[in-house]
Amino acid sequence: MPATGRFREICEPFTLDPRRARVYEHGWQSWSPTGAYRADLAVSPRPRRPEWQPMAFRPEAPGPAAGFRSEGLLVIDPGDGQALSWVAAEPTSQAPAILIERDASDPDRYHVLADGPVVALPAAAGLDDALGALGAHLVRHLELSAPRSLGPGWCSWYTYWGEVTEADVVENLEAIDRLDLDVRIVQVDDGHQSEIGDWLEPSGRIPSMAGLATRIRQTGREAGIWTAPFLVGARSRLAREHPDWLVRDAIAAPHHWGQPIHVLDVSHPAAAEHLAGVYRTLRAWGYTYHKLDFLYGGAMVGGRHADIDPIAAYRRGLELIREAIGPDGTIVGCGAPMLPSIGLVDAMRVSPDIDVRREPPDGDISQPSQRAALATGRARAWMHGRLWVNDPDCLIVREEVEARDTWAEHVETYGALAVSSDPLARLDDHGLALTRRLLRPSSPGPIGWLPDAGPDGGRMVRDVEAKP
Numbered sequence: 001m002p003a004t005g006r007f008r009e010i011c012e013p014f015t016l017d018p019r020r021a022r023v024y025e026h027g028w029q030s031w032s033p034t035g036a037y038r039a040d041l042a043v044s045p046r047p048r049r050p051e052w053q054p055m056a057f058r059p060e061a062p063g064p065a066a067g068f069r070s071e072g073l074l075v076i077d078p079g080d081g082q083a084l085s086w087v088a089a090e091p092t093s094q095a096p097a098i099l100i101e102r103d104a105s106d107p108d109r110y111h112v113l114a115d116g117p118v119v120a121l122p123a124a125a126g127l128d129d130a131l132g133a134l135g136a137h138l139v140r141h142l143e144l145s146a147p148r149s150l151g152p153g154w155c156s157w158y159t160y161w162g163e164v165t166e167a168d169v170v171e172n173l174e175a176i177d178r179l180d181l182d183v184r185i186v187q188v189d190d191g192h193q194s195e196i197g198d199w200l201e202p203s204g205r206i207p208s209m210a211g212l213a214t215r216i217r218q219t220g221r222e223a224g225i226w227t228a229p230f231l232v233g234a235r236s237r238l239a240r241e242h243p244d245w246l247v248r249d250a251i252a253a254p255h256h257w258g259q260p261i262h263v264l265d266v267s268h269p270a271a272a273e274h275l276a277g278v279y280r281t282l283r284a285w286g287y288t289y290h291k292l293d294f295l296y297g298g299a300m301v302g303g304r305h306a307d308i309d310p311i312a313a314y315r316r317g318l319e320l321i322r323e324a325i326g327p328d329g330t331i332v333g334c335g336a337p338m339l340p341s342i343g344l345v346d347a348m349r350v351s352p353d354i355d356v357r358r359e360p361p362d363g364d365i366s367q368p369s370q371r372a373a374l375a376t377g378r379a380r381a382w383m384h385g386r387l388w389v390n391d392p393d394c395l396i397v398r399e400e401v402e403a404r405d406t407w408a409e410h411v412e413t414y415g416a417l418a419v420s421s422d423p424l425a426r427l428d429d430h431g432l433a434l435t436r437r438l439l440r441p442s443s444p445g446p447i448g449w450l451p452d453a454g455p456d457g458g459r460m461v462r463d464v465e466a467k468p
């Protein structure tokens, strides 16, 4: 059955009191805006630059000019104790969107439409209860077992960015020991590879990733590595040597990393074997913790070797990686289609990137910033301990981080996966104290809500975006 089709109304139109009613809109992938908004909001967040549509929203499906577009699930809380929820009937194989439109002639009247099979859940007392019930439904329906506790860790990205060197990682390994920090995983991020897609070829800043894994493991820690398994840069050896392994007419990013980014076609047997081989090699080198990034690329629409649905292709790709790294390996999904990843990842990034800045570029709530990471991470707290371990993104608390205590509080409250990404040897006393306190294994079970301190006084309601 196709994942998407024509939109049809899924219930009778109804009226809402705009002063009380809230709509919980869920974004496609890790970085997509997610939150509760006033129902009479004219339009929910949209990308402010064209390239952010594929990179942070549903690539092939721009949101409507007015109203809401929610991916895979939706809650409407009228504020009267009868919150309504819908969720994809088969959330790991179909990806229906749900729209809310205001009636053209009666603005207090709302229509709800979906382009694929969805089921309605029993009415809940309010938004928090509805989201908890959604989580419980998914656990039951998909027969999910409780995720195992993960972390704490350290990651190179938010200090060293794409320029990370072996000396940087070693400096932090030494600091972890000297400061006696509870860091059990050391994960090298983007920058170790020569090109996007050529994962086994070093950039030169880290001469041997096999050697570095050994060095990390000699300190008694787990070695972690960042890859973007379904992305292939136009400049890569892979794209040059195997153009037939790329999904036709799919560009995951037009000019990130200074080049067009293509998508690996895992329905091509040779490309699938190549993918599995990469992860078998990384395992042989000693990497057991995998941050798999930009995963949305694997689920993009385009021309594939086999006649296969994009969601099925995506899951096949993740299964190949899982087989290659083994059942004990850890997969952290990032930039990942949310519901289609259930059951295949151990942890999931639930928000856009953190940044030293509070405000996102162009005010776009899908982009790196504290505001974006806080808002979407909080709105997805209900997933933790049910679908996977939530990754709220890294803890950064060095002096240059604006409002560092606010971010630390978020990581502590919702943060499930605790991964520091500061230069540990150079933290001031306050930053070090926060880091010491927050580095702990993820909590095993679901975590509850906390009231939002937004000016509306309502829970989870965005202060900037939700104003009428």
Ligand code: 9PG
Binding pocket: 031, 055, 056, 157, 189, 190, 226, 256, 293, 334, 335, 353
């Ligand atoms: C490495 C980074 C880090 C980070 C990931 C991901 O839309 N964008 O321009 C955009 C850029 C970077 C990005 C996400 C979105 O970050 O979330 O933790 O691993 O890749 O390149």
